[in-house]
Amino acid sequence: MMLDVHERIEDACQKVGREASDVTIIAVSKKQSIEKIKQAYQQGQRHFGENYLQELRHKAEQLPQDIIWHFIGEVQSKKIAHLATCAAVIHSTDRESQLIKWSKIEDQKRPKLLLQVNIAHEQTKSGVKVDEIECWCQKFQEMGIDLSGLMVFPPYAQNPEANRKYFAQAKQIQRRIQAKQDPTLPCSILSMGVSNDFDIAIEEGATHVRIGTAFFGERQ
Template sequence: MKQALENIESRMAQSAIKSGRKPEDVTLIAVSKTYPVEAIEQAYALGCKDFGENKVQELMSKIENIQNPIEWHLIGHLQRNKVKYVVGHVSLIHSVDSLRLAKEIQKESLKKDVVTSILLEVNVAKEESKHGIYMDEVLELVHEISKMSHVRLKGFMTVAPYTQNPEENRSIFRLLYNLSVDIQKQNIDNISTSILSMGMSNDYEIAIEEGATHVRIGTALFGTRDYNR
């Protein structure tokens, strides 16, 4: 794992510099879904501080079993009936894809007296198999979230199509970056678009070149997943 992490960090740094930024401007989120607690602790010991989980049940189990002060990210689809488990336990929810979900997060955050940081998940490529709102729906939802007292929009997330040639996703990442810039210029109260969560194991270098601030990497770091575990 040490060699894999060094390789990823080196490539991330090169891509950041290529995009005119510093390597420390880009955060690696180690996507630990399906991997055991021991793998997370090993990655933490090597310097990883941010970990992403897809499923609420698995996330909560790992939070209970790991003592290290990890920055947890929920990156998978979140159902409204599971919001109560997540609020107060994660640094960032990447996958907010409706006003109803945002309202539920507001309700639970108010109840627990915490402010919850979120990203809007944008389905830039309009893939029917993916969650997320479309580009033309973003601004209206941003305005609604800006009125919420205990929810803070920090930016956007997208899951680009899986492709053998990561260059094919460059335009997807660029569209989301341009949208984030356009919305930031509007200076909407309680709204920031400083975080762009985009890019995974197969295309994170292209994503960083196009403005990603957070990349979500699992298999390139931990190895092939065992879904039967």
């Protein structure tokens, strides 16, 4: 399965003249056993994604120190201090109360923060609205916190091509932010694409893809 994922990434990159090394695979390991994660680690995988703080902390204690943990679940403001001790990247920043808490953590101890964008305006999903992004850039600037990138999660589609427009829009938003050339808005990470559509996301500029089932198989 891991080999299949790498082949799909190679193919997608080749189509658009990108290097496969420019794409980071986040193996979404929620509900996966320590043993399965160890197997992936032994095959060279270093980036893993978790949705729940308790599960993340447990795994981080049990597994090698050089694993880079990504938190992709809902962030509870009261647990931010704990998250800072084990996650390197937070993909789901979408509330001002979170930013206020993050601003109280020393720069060198603060994970990279991505702004979660509700790219398809879905009522059932978290994330900031597209027309609020400019305002959010100002919030990051005012609090002196780096905006490391964006995370988008379009609707599930039987035909992955249906999500191309959302991925392309996310890339346009990233370019607009980078055009500001503000040191607090590097926005170098574009986290988008999951097991069924990451090929399309890569073609449209994803730097990080979040892959669960296609990587590990069905969850326990």
